[in-house]
Amino acid sequence: MRSAPENSGRCLPPCSACGRETELFQLPGSKERDCFECSADVATTILLAAEIDAASKSGEDTGGLRAEGLQIGTRHLARAQSQ
Numbered sequence: 603m604r605s606a607p608e609n610s611g612r613c614l615p616p617c618s619a620c621g622r623e624t625e626l627f628q629l630p631g632s633k634e635r636d637c638f639e640c641s642a643d644v645a646t647t648i649l650l651a652a653e654i655d656a657a658s659k660s661g662e663d664t665g666g667l668r669a670e671g672l673q674i675g676t677r678h679l680a681r682a683q684s685q
């Protein structure tokens with residue numbers, strides 16, 4: 603019979619996105635707690651999504667905004683996978 607290893611000495615919960623144990627922030631309206639960088643990426647992504655939505659409704663080109671969103675998403679993912 604084995605018991606689960608205890609995480610003694612770990613007082614910080616890991617970031618829900620990248621798993622780093624650091625100071626976490628909770629965005630308004632989000633249940634997840636992320637580190638500063640992930641929170642910033644998530645906040646920017648939300649803003650970009652709103653901008654893309656507004657731009658496409660008014661018939662503007664959203665290519666630049668989409669490229670920016672993709673870049674942030676890729677960076678966010680890379681950080682999550684670097685753990």
Ligand SMILES: [Zn+2]
Pocket residue numbers: 617618619620621622636637638639640641
């Ligand atoms: Zn993080």
